[in-house]
Amino acid sequence: MPESVEQWWARRQWSKGQAVPYAIGRYRTDWERYPVLVRQYHPDLNHGITLTQIPPAADVYLVWQCDSGHLFVATPEEQRSRPGGTRRRSVWCPQCAEAAAPRAVKVPEPDAGLHVCGHARDLRRIENDPNDDRCYLCRRLDRETLTREQLVSMAAPGSRVAVSAANSTAGKFSWQCEHGHPTYQATIERILGGRRCPICRHARGGADRVAVGEAFVSRWAPVPASAAEPELKRRLAARLDVSLDANAVRVAKPFHAHLEVWPDILIPELKVAIEYDTTGRHGLEHVGPREESDRRKDRLLRAVGWEVVRVRCGKLQPIGPFDVTAGGVTDALVDRILGRLGEIRGELFVAAYRR
Template identity: 85%
Template sequence: MPESVEQWWARRQWSKGVAVPYPIGSYRTDWERYPVLIRQYHPDLNHGITLTQVPPAADVFLVWECDSGHRFVATPEEQRSRPGGTRRRSAWCPQCAEAAAPRPVRMPEPDAGVHSCGHARDLRRIENDPHDDRCYLCRRLDRESLTREQLVTMAAPGSRVAVSADNGTATKHSWQCDAGHPSYQASIERILGGKRCPICRHARGGADAVAVGDAFVSRWAPVPASAAEPELKRRLAERLDLDLGMNAVRVAKPFHSHLEVWPDILLRELKVAIEYDTTGRHGLEHVGPREASDRRKDRLLRSAGWEVVRVRCGKLQPIGPYDVSAGAVNDGLVDRILSRLGEIRGDLFVAAYLR
């Protein structure tokens, strides 16, 4: 159970038998990848203990202060996992995050309750049909020729499979399609009418046309996040006679509702993906949960026969065997990447593609 910073420090002093159990700078490498947290932490609010004296895994309550002056208490683990799925700077402060995206207030239905069939009432979605008094969902099930038993067979292992809720509220479940793709927290309405599996729907847009491990041009791929990525791609094109026009690789398992991943640069002939990683404007990119996502992306690429070279900028630490640290895109960085390519595929093989 987390304890106050004073209690935690006193306990560590007693267990280690020294006045300073963690010297200043002990955990500088672990914290320097989080520039926003360094700015939010103040030793005068935490018993005079600096952030570099706090292990990232310590179960201790620390006091933080955001740029707007909000003070709040959180453990190191809570702060390092704070960015979540948003790219707003307010994500680092719970008060700022709540003000930036307030919770919607849902008004009760004018005729809230449960139909005789057990499905929740929703007057906004009931179709006018004088010859059919069934609820909207029952008519949808009949039109799509999906029975309750068929829906149950689509449920993912270990998930809730009840079609309706006893309290009359909307119920969400974990489902899987015929291909075995999970679709977590999908309501019944979303899995009907061809919208059952977002992974299959996205794959039909391109990934289904290629084999696992093949590179292709995907319409789902995002645009470059910064000007550094196109510049690095241009410099590599000047040195290597390769086709750099592909932007996606087909993988065997879903990655964020897609059967494809989108590295920054793809060297198709060498089967090497190059990623350019920075913490971004607000220190949200490639840290915390997003670093875990990067690791999973790399595992999917390696399982498909590819290797990954990540250019880690700023204070980001390498997460793969061939990652390189850099501060800017220049000829020196390109030389280091070419050296990594030689380690991965062999110098003679890479030399055959040099201009």
């Protein structure tokens, strides 16, 4: 259970028998890749203990101060996991994050209630047929191709789904498609209205046309996040006689509602993906949950026969066996990447593609 920084430090002093159980700078490398956290932490608010003396996995409450001056308490694990899927500095502060994206307050309609069948009432949806006192959901169930049994069969294991008086059309439930893809959230109304598995829908846009492990051009792939990726691709194209047009690889398991992943650079002839990672403008990229997502992407690629070389910039540490650290795109970096390609596929094989 987390404890205050004073209690935690005193207990470490007792267990290690030292006045300074962790030397200053011991965990500097672990914290360097979280520049926002380094800026938010103040030793004078935490019993004079510096951040480099605290293990990132320590179960201790620390006091932090955001750029706006808000003080809040959080453990190192909570802070390292805080960025989530939002790309702004305010997510590092609970108060700023709440102010930036306030929760919507749902005001019930004056005529809200329950129909005789038990489903939520929505008078706007039955005005067109005043002689039909059935609710919107019941009428959709009668005329849609999905029957009640088919609808319930789509419910994910463990999901509380049944078309009965206990469920409102406004509630979201877990569903899975006939291919057994991981569950997704949707209302019963959207399922009846044609909502289907997003993984299958995205796959029909490209991934279904290629075999697992094959590289292809996907319309879902995002544009480069910075000018560094195109520049690195240009330098590699000048050194290797390979095609760098593909931007996606078909994988066997879903990755964020897609059956494909989008590395920065793909070399199909060698089956090697190259990623260019930085912490980004606000220090939010490729840290915390984003790093876990990177690791999962790498596992999916390796599972279909690909290998990954990550260029880790700034204070980011390698997370794979062939990663390299760099400060920018240079000819020396390209030489190191070519060396990694030789380690992965063999020097003679890579030499056949050198210009």
